[in-house]
Amino acid sequence: MTEEVKAPKKEKIPRQKMPEQKPEVRRHNFDEVPLGYTPELAMKEAERCIQCKDPRCIPGCPVEVDIPGFIKLIKEGDFEGAIRKLWEKNALPAVCGRVCPQEVQCEGLCVIGKKDQPVAVGNLEKFAADYQRLHGRDVLPPKAAPTGKKVAVVGSGPAGLTVAGDLILKGHDVHIFEALHGPGGVLLYGIPEFRLPKAIVAAECNYLEKLGCTIEVNAVIGRSETVDELLERFDAVFLGVGAGLPMFLSIPGEHYIGVYSSNEYLTRSNLMKAYDFPNYDTPIVRGKNVATFGGGNVAMDSARTALRLGADHSYIIYRRSLEEMPARKEEIHHAEEEGVEFMFLTAPVRFLGTEDGFLTGVECLRMELGEPDASGRRRPVTIPGSEFVVEIDTAVISIGSNANPLLTKSTPGLVLNKWGNIVADPKTGKTMKPRVWAGGDIVTGAATVILAAGAGRIASNSIHDFLTYGW
Amino acid sequence: MFEIVERQELAQGTIISNWIKAPKIAAKAKPGQFVILRANEKGERIPLTMADTDPEKGLINIIYMVIGKSTALFKTLQVGDSFLDVIGPLGAATHLEKVGKVICVGGGTGIAVLHPITRGLKDMGNHVFSVIGARSKELLIMEDRMKAVSDELMICTDDGTYGHKGFVTDKLKETLEKHKDIGLAVCIGPVPMMRACCNVTKEYNVHTLVSLNPIMVDGTGMCGCCRVRVGGQMKFACVDGPEFDGHQVDFDELNLRLRSYLPEEKVSYDQFKAAQGHQCTCGS
Numbered sequence: 001m002t003e004e005v006k007a008p009k010k011e012k013i014p015r016q017k018m019p020e021q022k023p024e025v026r027r028h029n030f031d032e033v034p035l036g037y038t039p040e041l042a043m044k045e046a047e048r049c050i051q052c053k054d055p056r057c058i059p060g061c062p063v064e065v066d067i068p069g070f071i072k073l074i075k076e077g078d079f080e081g082a083i084r085k086l087w088e089k090n091a092l093p094a095v096c097g098r099v100c101p102q103e104v105q106c107e108g109l110c111v112i113g114k115k116d117q118p119v120a121v122g123n124l125e126k127f128a129a130d131y132q133r134l135h136g137r138d139v140l141p142p143k144a145a146p147t148g149k150k151v152a153v154v155g156s157g158p159a160g161l162t163v164a165g166d167l168i169l170k171g172h173d174v175h176i177f178e179a180l181h182g183p184g185g186v187l188l189y190g191i192p193e194f195r196l197p198k199a200i201v202a203a204e205c206n207y208l209e210k211l212g213c214t215i216e217v218n219a220v221i222g223r224s225e226t227v228d229e230l231l232e233r234f235d236a237v238f239l240g241v242g243a244g245l246p247m248f249l250s251i252p253g254e255h256y257i258g259v260y261s262s263n264e265y266l267t268r269s270n271l272m273k274a275y276d277f278p279n280y281d282t283p284i285v286r287g288k289n290v291a292t293f294g295g296g297n298v299a300m301d302s303a304r305t306a307l308r309l310g311a312d313h314s315y316i317i318y319r320r321s322l323e324e325m326p327a328r329k330e331e332i333h334h335a336e337e338e339g340v341e342f343m344f345l346t347a348p349v350r351f352l353g354t355e356d357g358f359l360t361g362v363e364c365l366r367m368e369l370g371e372p373d374a375s376g377r378r379r380p381v382t383i384p385g386s387e388f389v390v391e392i393d394t395a396v397i398s399i400g401s402n403a404n405p406l407l408t409k410s411t412p413g414l415v416l417n418k419w420g421n422i423v424a425d426p427k428t429g430k431t432m433k434p435r436v437w438a439g440g441d442i443v444t445g446a447a448t449v450i451l452a453a454g455a456g457r458i459a460s461n462s463i464h465d466f467l468t469y470g471w
Numbered sequence: 472m473f474e475i476v477e478r479q480e481l482a483q484g485t486i487i488s489n490w491i492k493a494p495k496i497a498a499k500a501k502p503g504q505f506v507i508l509r510a511n512e513k514g515e516r517i518p519l520t521m522a523d524t525d526p527e528k529g530l531i532n533i534i535y536m537v538i539g540k541s542t543a544l545f546k547t548l549q550v551g552d553s554f555l556d557v558i559g560p561l562g563a564a565t566h567l568e569k570v571g572k573v574i575c576v577g578g579g580t581g582i583a584v585l586h587p588i589t590r591g592l593k594d595m596g597n598h599v600f601s602v603i604g605a606r607s608k609e610l611l612i613m614e615d616r617m618k619a620v621s622d623e624l625m626i627c628t629d630d631g632t633y634g635h636k637g638f639v640t641d642k643l644k645e646t647l648e649k650h651k652d653i654g655l656a657v658c659i660g661p662v663p664m665m666r667a668c669c670n671v672t673k674e675y676n677v678h679t680l681v682s683l684n685p686i687m688v689d690g691t692g693m694c695g696c697c698r699v700r701v702g703g704q705m706k707f708a709c710v711d712g713p714e715f716d717g718h719q720v721d722f723d724e725l726n727l728r729l730r731s732y733l734p735e736e737k738v739s740y741d742q743f744k745a746a747q748g749h750q751c752t753c754g755s
């Protein structure tokens with residue numbers, strides 16, 4: 001498209017499109033959907049940023065990355081400088097560039113977005129991180145002299161990885177304990193390959209090991225060792241165990257074969273690589289008609305995984321309407337493009353199955369939106385007599401996660417709120433138990449990668465102060 | 472890596488016993504707890520109970536029946552070979568207390584699961600009656616080890632090749648009839664056996680523990696795969712169990728969910744057997 005430019009003003013550059021795999025191709029594979037900016041595309045997109053004196057984007061970022069700063073470096077072709085700028089505030093830019101809800105954070109506030117599409121901050125972040133991983137020099141940042149202090153980090157999700165990365169550079173000894181057989185938390189077992197390649201998660205963890213962190217997998221703290229036992233061996237303990245307790249719908253028929261929690265469905269597919277069964281040993285039901293219940297990122301990931309496992313129909317069944325869906329806009333858009341079918345204002349009532357237990361359908365009710373509830377979202381109310389049946393052979397329940405009590409129940413002295421989340425000071429990450437810090441989903445309830453990473457940064461500063469000054 | 476230091480084939484090679492080096496787990500494990508094992512990078516996470524531990528030597532003992540791809544793969548591991556992952560101890564430990572007289576009933580590989588619990592009950596000072604059973608004499612395991620931890624051991628085989636001819640429920644009923652003061656029954660084995668035992672103990676109003684074996688993935692309460700219905704409520708066997716009040720368990724639901732992957736399991740096992748059959752040198 002050639003635009004006539006009348007004014008002698010600088011030519012307006014449109015937002016540079018991210019090259020992507022075509023929907024009809026990618027719905028059958030697990031490869032990453034966006035292909036990534038080339039250096040040329042990235043530099044062109046970076047030029048769109050007008051380097052605001054008082055940038056609106058920065059306050060929109062939970063960890064306050066110097067956004068114009070790193071974008072300027074990309075514009076100048078200094079990609080290594082750009083990644084360093086990002087690292088100042090964010091330990092996991094390759095991940096965040098891919099999974100942050102930019103449209104409600106930095107990009108949602110970008111001044112360019114008022115009249116045009118905002119600067120593609122997320123895409124640029126991803127570019128800088130990928131460029132460094134693929135072409136960057138393999139130099140490790142300088143480490144402070146050893147302090148002789150030892151820190152245990154429980155859980156290897158974004159919160160734990162951030163704490164570990166920060167404290168190892170400050171000269172402390174860091175030991176990560178992870179319950180599963182691989183590190184990364186939700187980044188490994190939850191978010192699918194097509195959205196966050198596992199090679200990136202592995203690279204982040206390898207980097208920590210190169211810096212000198214010990215990562216011990218298969219260590220279920222609370223069972224294999226208690227927090228109190230860790231406190232005997234370590235000077236400080238950080239708890240970043242996530243929100244791993246799946247919620248079910250509590251409707252009849254949830255035991256039928258083919259009914260999954262999204263945690264199980266995604267863990268089988270991602271962590272256990274059931275999509276490659278029988279090459280890998282773990283099986284998964286490959287439904288022809290799959291319904292996912294929920295409207296968040298987890299639901300989109302499940303519905304899109306179902307397509308890739310060979311479903312003819314993959315439905316999202318959601319109680320409210322499109323506007324209320326909490327998923328990232330890009331995920332909803334990608335899901336639609338790939339052929340996920342949305343059924344809004346619909347609530348499941350019971351599952352139906354055969355005598356020998358195989359799922360055959362779900363009975364649903366139609367809803368309409370009533371008055372706004374406490375969260376400000378309009379509350380869905382059922383329309384009596386509107387029952388109908390959707391024929392399905394697989395169901396994925398994706399309505400949220402609660403705090404997993406395995407560790408908290410075995411740790412006297414921790415104070416929990418009424419939902420079972422650990423109470424921690426938001427300014428320091430300190431819990432009510434001496435020498436124990438916590439952050440991420442186990443404190444806030446299921447949230448986002450960047451909030452978990454941000455909580456990790458806050459806690460690591462506080463832990464460092466404690467180890468250095470005693471408070 | 473978790474090395475196998477001792478290996479035995481029991482019941483004509485249908486059941487395998489391994490002692491595995493896992494010092495951290497051995498130091499912590501209590502009766503009733505299990506581990507999850509993975510043989511290699513492509514392997515499934517397989518839950519198995521610890522039939523015994525040796526904390527001093529840092530060893531754990533697993534005893535498993537070869538029934539599908541993963542257990543057949545485990546069987547190929549020899550002394551000196553290692554499991555890639557062993558995770559545990561998992562599950563809640565058995566609540567052991569002095570009741571007075573107790574009866575422990577085990578069928579098949581359930582005897583392996585029953586063994587540490589029986590010993591625990593014996594160590595607490597209980598008078599222990601034990602009943603163990605198998606289809607026939609060659610398939611019976613752990614007779615000596617059960618004898619060592621029981622005051623009275625009864626044996627049943629379906630075909631009468633050893634001990635009482637009939638099911639373990641016969642001896643269970645007989646013993647409960649004779650000793651009206653038995654305060655606790657622990658029944659562990661195949662689902663139909665546990666269900667039958669519970670029907671008997673219900674008649675005598677004897678509190679009964681069973682150990683459930685639903686399909687699992689993580690074993691930490693994260694996935695919900697192991698959900699079972701107990702007293703009308705959903706429980707996760709890997710963290711809330713695996714032991715439950717047998718009179719409250721919905722065995723129908725458990726049975727049904729255990730069949731979730733029958734077609735896939737067959738594909739997987741057939742492929743494995745075919746690969747074992749052709750004597751290749753590819754090393755995989």
Ligand SMILES: Cc1cc2nc3c(=O)[nH]c(=O)nc-3n(C[C@H](O)[C@H](O)[C@H](O)COP(=O)(O)OP(=O)(O)OC[C@H]3O[C@@H](n4cnc5c(N)ncnc54)[C@H](O)[C@@H]3O)c2cc1C
Nearest residue numbers: 155157158159179185186190221242440441447448449452
């Ligand atoms: C499918 C899915 C998609 C998502 N998509 C997005 C997205 O697009 N954008 C976004 O911002 N957020 C997304 N999220 C949310 C985001 O992933 C989480 O908010 C974030 O990972 C929380 O980080 P965390 O460090 O608190 O915990 P987690 O990532 O949950 O990691 C916790 C780790 O601790 C381990 N652990 C638990 N208990 C123990 C124990 N007792 N001992 C040892 N280790 C233990 C767990 O195994 C796990 O590895 C998604 C979540 C899911 C499930």
Ligand SMILES: Cc1cc2nc3c(=O)[nH]c(=O)nc-3n(C[C@H](O)[C@H](O)[C@H](O)COP(=O)(O)OP(=O)(O)OC[C@H]3O[C@@H](n4cnc5c(N)ncnc54)[C@H](O)[C@@H]3O)c2cc1C
Nearest residue numbers: 518519520535536539540541542580684685686687729736
């Ligand atoms: C807490 C617990 C303790 C157990 N302890 C023992 C033990 O001490 N000795 C023993 O012989 N067996 C034990 N089992 C059962 C054992 O885990 C299964 O026999 C094994 O997983 C079968 O795997 P497979 O690939 O060889 O067979 P498959 O062909 O895959 O499966 C055969 C049957 O085993 C069950 N099964 C399959 N996969 C799993 C899984 N991931 N988790 C649980 N069950 C599965 C299913 O019912 C299936 O139909 C235990 C199970 C649980 C949950």
Ligand code: SF4
Nearest residue numbers: 049050052057110111
């Ligand atoms: S608000 Fe937009 S244009 Fe302004 S500095 Fe931030 S990214 Fe650049």
Ligand code: FES
Nearest residue numbers: 690692694695709
């Ligand atoms: S095995 Fe996943 S919750 Fe029990």
